[in-house]
Amino acid sequence: MADRRGDVDLRLIDAGMVLASELSLDAVLSRIVELAVELTGARYGALGVLTPDGSAIEDFITVGITEDQRASLGDPPTGHGLLGALINDARPLRVPDISADPRSVGFPPHHPPMRSLLGVPITGRGRVFGDLYLTDKDGGEPFDDEDERVLTVLASQAAVAVENARLHDEAERSARDLRRLEVLEDRERIAKELHDGVIQSLFAVGMSLQGLATMATDDETTRRLEAAVEDVDRAIRDLRNYIFGLRPGVLADRQLDQALKELASEFGARADVVTVVDVDAGVASELSSRAADVVQLVREALSNVGRHAAATTCRVSLFRAAERAILEVDDDGRGFDVAASTSGMGLDNLRGRVGSLGGSVAIESVLGEGTTVRITLPL
């Protein structure tokens, strides 16, 4: 007996060292159950992690049950019957015959048969973190005093290991947050320097070139200077996008092509219509001053697709033709009789908005094949 106890105590010390070496909470929890099974010779082991208020089990880690068995059992236990008895009375619990205990509520279908039970709480910092459960000792004997002692010692080591792992997780999270904050602060600083320095300089260059363009006497020089002004303008726009893109809620100078992609993606997800976007970035850039209107046009056209077309696919295209911007929204839906369409189909708004932009709308639709809304805008 003394030899057995001495051997177990040595293994408990080893177990404590093993647990102390684990820093991940998940790994610690699994290791605790494995060690409990090893030290006591139990066939099955489990660790029930309790909810913060300690009233129920929120996580249940097992050893001895296969993945298939666990899947066939359905939802993990939440803390009824004998498991609940240990939750309600946080003292070691030994039951020689589970089925004969009046507190038992029985096993769910497909649960492997289990007879004897030993459970101890894992307590740290004055609160019960979880409970360790072992069932069916090798040889079929019930769990004895020595098993209870071993499991109680292991539970106290487990409590320390759990606390360590939690602190480690918290420290890692804090370090990650700190790094994120440092990166954000760094980006913020760079953004301010860009705005104070680079954008101001580019702006000054742009104004100078603009002034030169007004003084130039030949068309080619004027054209080149204006092209340079546009390049500078584009560079400033990109920098502003970078700077203010860091800040939530900023809409200034959002690029049209990006806005159309976001809109299509949002529509595709909401309406369950596969939506693709094909945008000529150059045309989008030239329409940037009317970006809000173009986005609204596409929104209205997509809204019509969602409400009336019963389509499975849809495409939004923006391209150039004959020095004009062509915005097309076409779908493979049920189509409709354009001549018989009513204002209730949302086309009046579309026509009104396009008209205000100096453009025109053409709608082609074939019953059973789909609809194409083609909007032509001046560039």
Add this chain to the structure above:
Amino acid sequence: MFARYFVELPFPREPIEVALSQEPSLWMTHLAQHANRRGDALLAEVGFGEEHRIARTVEIEFAAPVHAESKTVIPFRWSATGPGGMFPALDADLEVAPLGAESTQLSISARYVPPLGKLGRLIDRALLSRVAEATVKDFLDRVAAAVTEMGGAASAAAVYHPSG
């Protein structure tokens, strides 16, 4: 195209920033009687001229201010609510920068795309750039007046310096 304009206000940076840090609809009401809300944007009138004022209602969106040691920047954009006509869509930064302890520069650095496409670009030099510049100047003058009034410093008349 670019436009820049600034005014000097004879009081420190802080009260100006305090005024401008309020909900824009509060100080935008000083800019246009019709200032109103539409979604996340404000509807306001911009234009130029006193007796024969040429003006349009635009939708203005303000972004969160960016505070730096040397200045505070409030990005904004406006676009015409109906047919654009001669009023360009505009992306701009409203900047508040101290000029010593007792005076502050309020400026606008704006970029705009001339309306009416290629035709607009052709006539921009002759006309539309002046429309844009006049509109920006008018807008900033009104912001300055509003800020002066809100800062309780109405007696301190602003000294204007068009930058060209």
